[in-house]
Each structure stands twice: as structure tokens, then as C-alpha cells.
Amino acid sequence: MQMPVNEFKKALASDTTQWGCWAGFATGYAAEIIAGTGFDWLLIDGEHAPNTVPTILAQLQAVMPYQSAPVVRCVNQDPALIKQLLDIGAQTLMVPMVESADQAAALVRATRYPPHGVRGVGGGLVRATRWDGVDDYLSKAHESLCLIVQVESPKGVESAEAIANTEGVDAVFIGPADLSVGMGHPGNPGHPEVQQAIETVIKVAKAAGKPVGILAPLEEDARRYEALGCHFIAVGIDISLLRQSAMTTVARYKKQATYNASSTY
Template identity: 50%
Template sequence: MPAPTNTFKQRLARGERVIGCWAGFADPYATEILGTAGFDWLVIDGEHAPNDLRSIMAQLVALKGAHSHPVVRLPMGETWAIKQVLDAGAQTLLIPLIESADQARDLVRAMRYPPEGIRGAGAALARASEFSGIPDYVATANDQMCLLVQVETRAGMEALDEILAVEGVDGVFIGPADLAADMGHPGNSGAPEVVEAIRDGLGRIAASDKAAGILAVDDKVAQDYAAWGAQFLAVGIDVVMLAKAARQTVKLWSGRD
């Protein structure tokens, strides 16, 4: 019995556009609700949301069997942290602040069992193997791992072509907010030079054998990103959706501007 098929990885490889959303509540109940909306993928965010290993695992459980594929974003690409979330059942990781091909290669190795990588082979204890219920997990898991790397600085953009050449990277995600800040436009990803960098980056990724990804909460901006080559496109953030709806309701009923 092999490791479960990573349908998200398959869809990226086929060139399908998949629409996603950020899950930032760090709570399985909220993520389960979001999973009923029909998004193709959801980011369980460990970088800017208050998640830990147990809350990430609980959300992976909540999404089991859902249409929405869980993408776990770690705050860093440490080998030990990657090992833990993979054993907890994640198959797709999004790792921030990648600025070189060497960093990307290290991540590929961290996500794979030997001889292709250095992932610890303690799968007997792991939720990923259904606690030894998948006898061929270690032998087959490597092919189901999906690595998405975030390029979000000037250094990362300068190294983009080298990162795109790394075997085992499935997609490259451009981080507009961090890129804008690094380019001297904090809080303004719509600055002309930032927009041009994003357009160029998405085009270069889309022209490669990797999938291009990005986040936009403005519909017009998201449409532009799609036209420029974004394949895995996030179009919402759950905490922002709640805050916006709550504020609009208060404004409607209180008469406040």
C-alpha cells in the first residue's frame, strides 16, 4: 500500500490553475469551515499565524477528505521542523524567504527519505503512515512530496533562474508584501517597480517547468496576476474576510462611517 497521492501536486504538474485561501485562525474548527467553501487549497500558516505543531496537525485532521488540499507554511526551512510536519501528515510545504538555489536544494533533501534526502525514517510513529498502517509509506512517500518556495526579496528575484533549475521544487511563490518592503515600498505592493518585478517574476516562473504562485486579496490585482501566469493563486485570507464582514455589518447598523 503506497503513500496517499498528492492530488495538488498532480494538478500543478498538469498545468491546472488552482484557487486558494489563507487559513490564519490557527484553529481546526475555523479551518474545517473554510474547507467547505470549495477552495482548491488552503494555507495553514505557521509564519504569521499563531500555529504550532499540534494546531497544524489538528487542521490537517480537519481537512482530511475535504476538496481543499492543505499547504503548510512553516516560518523557516529548518530540517527538524519539516520532518515534524511531514510526519504529522503534510505533503505540501510552503517555505518563506528563499534567496538561493542552495537553500532550495536543502529543502528538497529535507522533504525526502534517503538516498534522495535526509528525512528521518521514523514513520512507524507518524500520522503520515497511518501509524504503520501504510506498509510502503517510506518507499513511496518521496514522489508525493510537493515543495513550494517563496521568493520575496531582491536577492531572491536575482537568483530566480537558478532556483527554477532546482529539481524537486514544484512551485515558486512570489510574496508581494515582503518584496515591496525589500524594494523600498513598505505596504505598497502596487508601486510601479514592484508591479513590474512581480509581472516579470510570474512570467519567468510560468515559462519554466515550475508552477507560479502568489496571493492577492483585491480581485482586480488577482486577475492581473492570473493573466501574468499565476497558477496557484490565493485570493483571500480568512481572518481578513471575517474582519471585513464584521466591520461592514457594524457600519450598516450603527450609521458609522
């Protein structure tokens, strides 16, 4: 059996913007619904959604037949958790709050087998190898993996150039909400200082040859970030989409304000 192709990593090498959606319901059923709607990629959120390794596995299995490529976000930078996520078949990982090149390099090592890293060998126990069905998995695994590091703090912005130039880092993702809080402008990622920081990260990441992504539920924001050079942009959050649709529907029949999505997440 050949190594499964990482369609998301393959798409990042193209010139086409990849439009994504946050999957926060933590169930395979909901993830499969979103996967069938046409988004290029889905972020299975292990940081803020109530996910565990088994629920992430269920979502990876649910979306596998669809064109939407799954990206799994870790709750933290724990190498043991990263090992588990890779073993259940996650090929693209997004890791939050990376603030230095040293942290980025440690994450690269967590995704590599010795002598290039510290990932433990699961062999026939794990889905990633298709239970020992993938030919020469140990020597080829890194080729199909995509590591996305999140820059979402003032310290991360300061180190963005070094982070982006770290060998083994495949892409950089900007977190506007955490960045705005860290810069003293909570709930206001549109503040000029925050926007300047975002533009700085985009510029240095692109100079390093690394694709840049961002979360932007408002179309005006998404289009602006696309024009600035962001290559993969999450433009929806499944929970917000449900709430917005439900409130819009009930507002037709009751006198209440409709819900407006924001980009403060």
C-alpha cells in the same frame, strides 16, 4: 494501504487556476469551516499565524474530508521542523524567504530520505506513514510531496531562475508584501518596480516549467496575476474575511466606514 494522493500537486499539473484561501485562525474548527466553502486549496500558515505542530496537525485532520487541499507554510527553513511537518502528514509545504539555489536544494534534501536527503525515519510513530500502514513509504514518499519555495526579496528575485530550476522544487510562490518592503516600497506592492519584479519571477518560473502562485486578496490583482500566468492564487484570508464581514454588518446599524480589503499583506 496506498500512499494518499496529493490532490494539490495533481491539480498543479492541470490547466485550471487553483483558487485558495489563507487559514490564519490556527484552529481545526475554523479551518474546517473554510474547507467547506469551495476553495481549491488552503494555506495553513505556520509563519505568521500562532500555529504549532499540534495545531497544524489538528487542521490537517479537520480538512481531510473536504475537497480543499491543505498547504502548510513553515515558519522557517529548519530541517527538523520540516521533518515534523512531513511526519504529521503535510504533503505540500511552502517555505518562506528562499533566496538562492543552494537554499532551495537544501530544502529538497530536507524532504527526502537518505541517500537523497536528510529526513529522519519515524516509521510507525508518524501519521504520514499511517503508522506503518502505507506500503513502501520510504521509497515512495517523495512522489506525493510538493515543495513550494517563496521568492519574496530582491535577492530572491535575482536568483529566481536558479531557484526555479532546482531539481525537486515543484512550484514558486511570490510574496508581494515582503518583496515591496525589501524593494523600499512598504505597503505598496502595486509599485511599478515591485510589479516588474513579480513579472520577472513569473516569467523565469514558467520558463523552468514550474507553476507560480501568489497572494492577491483584491480581485483586480488576482485577475491580473492570472493573466500573467500565475496558476495558484490565494484570494482570501480568513481573518480578513471575518473582519470585513463584521465591519460591513455593524456599519449597517452604526455610522462608521466599512472595511476595505487590501493586497498589502
